[in-house]
Amino acid sequence: xxxxxxxxxxxxxxxxxxxxxxxxxxxxxxxxxxxxxxxxxxxxxxxxxxxxxxxxxxxxxxxxxxxxxxxxxxxxxxxxxxxxxxxxxxxxxxxxxxxxxxxxxxxxxxxxxxxxxxxxxxxxxxxxxxxxxxxxxxxxxxxxxxxxxxxxxxxxxxxxxxxxxxxxxxxxxxxxxxxxxxxxxxxxxxxxxxxxxxxxxxxxxxxxxxxxxxxxxxxxxxxxxxxxxxxxxxxxxxxxxxxxxxxxxxxxxxxxxxxxxxxxxxxxxxxxxxxxxxxxxxxxxxxxxxxxxxxxxxxxxxxxxxxxxxxxxxxxxxxxxxxxxxxxxxxxxxxxxxxxxxxxxxxxxxxxxxxxxxxxxxxxxxxxxxxxxxx
Ligand SMILES: [Zn+2]
Numbered sequence: 001x002x003x004x005x006x007x008x009x010x011x012x013x014x015x016x017x018x019x020x021x022x023x024x025x026x027x028x029x030x031x032x033x034x035x036x037x038x039x040x041x042x043x044x045x046x047x048x049x050x051x052x053x054x055x056x057x058x059x060x061x062x063x064x065x066x067x068x069x070x071x072x073x074x075x076x077x078x079x080x081x082x083x084x085x086x087x088x089x090x091x092x093x094x095x096x097x098x099x100x101x102x103x104x105x106x107x108x109x110x111x112x113x114x115x116x117x118x119x120x121x122x123x124x125x126x127x128x129x130x131x132x133x134x135x136x137x138x139x140x141x142x143x144x145x146x147x148x149x150x151x152x153x154x155x156x157x158x159x160x161x162x163x164x165x166x167x168x169x170x171x172x173x174x175x176x177x178x179x180x181x182x183x184x185x186x187x188x189x190x191x192x193x194x195x196x197x198x199x200x201x202x203x204x205x206x207x208x209x210x211x212x213x214x215x216x217x218x219x220x221x222x223x224x225x226x227x228x229x230x231x232x233x234x235x236x237x238x239x240x241x242x243x244x245x246x247x248x249x250x251x252x253x254x255x256x257x258x259x260x261x262x263x264x265x266x267x268x269x270x271x272x273x274x275x276x277x278x279x280x281x282x283x284x285x286x287x288x289x290x291x292x293x294x295x296x297x298x299x300x301x302x303x304x305x306x307x308x309x310x311x312x313x314x315x316x317x318x319x320x321x322x323x324x325x326x327x328x329x330x331x332x333x334x335x336x337x338x339x340x341x342x343x344x345x346x347x348x349x350x351x352x353x354x355x356x357x358x359x360x361x362x363x364x365x366x367x368x369x370x371x372x373x374x375x
Contacts (some may be wrong), residue, residue: 013234031244041194081105082113082237086364089113089236096124100193104181104200110208110215115196117232126192135159140199147189147198149174150279164189177202186335213278246336248358250314251323254283259356261367267351277365278320278358285353289321297333297341306356307348310341320358323350363369 007191044150085093093116101112122141123129128244130160132141145198148155152174156163164178165171166186171178178187183199188194199219208215214228248255259267259280266272295314306322312335325345335341346353359368 027174040311081109082111082233083366085113086235086366088364089116092120093236094228097192097196098126100181100196104197108200108204108208109195110200111204111212111233111237113233113237114203114208114212114216116236117201117229118199119196119214120232121225121228130192131159131162135162137162137164138188139192139195142189142195144197145176146180146202147171147176147187149176152176177205214257215280247290249290249319249342250281250283250287250293250355254281254287256282257369258282268349273366276358277366278322280354280356282352282354283344283347285343285345287323287353287355289324289342289344290338291335291341292319293337295319295335297329297331298330299352300327300331300342303348305349308342308345309348312341316361318360320356320360322356322358323348324352 008107022209032193061129062096082101082139085098096115097119098112101115104110105112106117119125119140120130122136123139126139129139131137134143136143137147142164144155144162146166147158148171151374152165152170154163154167154170155166155176162342165174165176166178166188168178168180168185168187171187177197177198178189179194179201180187180192181193184191186194189198202219203215206215206218213226213230215222216229219229220226257279259276261275261279263273264276266274289310291312293312293314295312297310298313298318298321299309299311301308303322306320307329309320310327311318311320311322311328321342324342324347327342329335329341344353344355351354359366
């Protein structure tokens with residue numbers, strides 16, 4: 001799913017550029033003098049060449065991003081890797097488990113926050129490891145035969161007397177998912193490392209990177225369970241819901257960020273530390289501002305502090321574009337990635353022309369760079 005989505009996204013951008021560009025130029029042509037035609041033709045060729053190169057550059061970029069292993073700030077646009085933990089995650093997840101989730105993510109390419117969500121839902125982070133109502137065992141509630149391998153004679157799914165294999169070699173031979181992560185020679189579903197790594201291994205084998213929902217479904221054949229896991233995962237970290245291609249909200253030449261996401265000293269000199277809930281990209285007033293992904297406009301108007309601003313709801317997250325001079329969309333409009341939705345400005349609490357760009361996941365602002373490739 002990841003790969004296909006990215007490629008089709010890139011071609012639709014290129015298509016949009018090519019048709020939109022050519023259409024406008026053609027319209028102009030009819031109205032202009034012959035002398036100017038030559039110039040226009042040159043423009044068409046330049047634009048076509050530019051669009052062509054842009055297309056391949058973007059395609060290459062997206063493919064590179066798609067195949068990058070789990071990483072943090074560079075951010076895959078398909079977001080199946082966990083982002084930085086949210087405040088909720090800090091308050092909920094026992095700190096000693098982070099390292100295990102992260103290492104499992106590194107080894108198997110499965111988002112750490114999904115592992116944490118499963119761990120939380122199944123056994124309350126190992127606080128309740130009694131046999132489940134279906135006969136699942138250990139830290140991550142594996143069915144004994146899933147752990148040991150279906151045909152493994154040393155294993156039996158039995159509510160009252162579950163039997164499982166602990167020999168990593170034999171488990172592997174029978175195609176079970178149990179692994180020995182802590183290196184003590186046994187694969188033990190009651191060891192937190194072994195159990196969490198085994199869950200990651202199961203999700204990887206079920207193509208988590210292509211389709212997280214289907215992979216989680218293999219864990220527990222119940223779509224409301226899948227939804228619960230994903231909701232919890234999203235509450236723990238920001239990247240899971242962010243799917244589909246995203247594009248930079250202003251023309252590519254404006255890549256500088258003068259103020260990043262996080263605590264900062266109030267730029268108006270009050271001497272107070274404040275939380276900067278987005279990123280500031282300096283642009284000249286009147287620069288087109290693009291929606292970074294497909295979505296629906298949920299706000300276009302004036303808000304204290306933000307000045308003229310637009311908010312767009314995407315699948316799983318909301319983006320906010322502030323300090324604009326003008327908006328070009330209305331509440332309820334459906335928008336596709338890359339179309340201009342506003343012109344930048346210097347309205348609201350702003351100390352100079354720039355775009356303030358924010359991303360909201362589960363009612364919380366998260367670092368927008370988690371969804372972008374910065375380069
Ligand atoms: Zn800002």
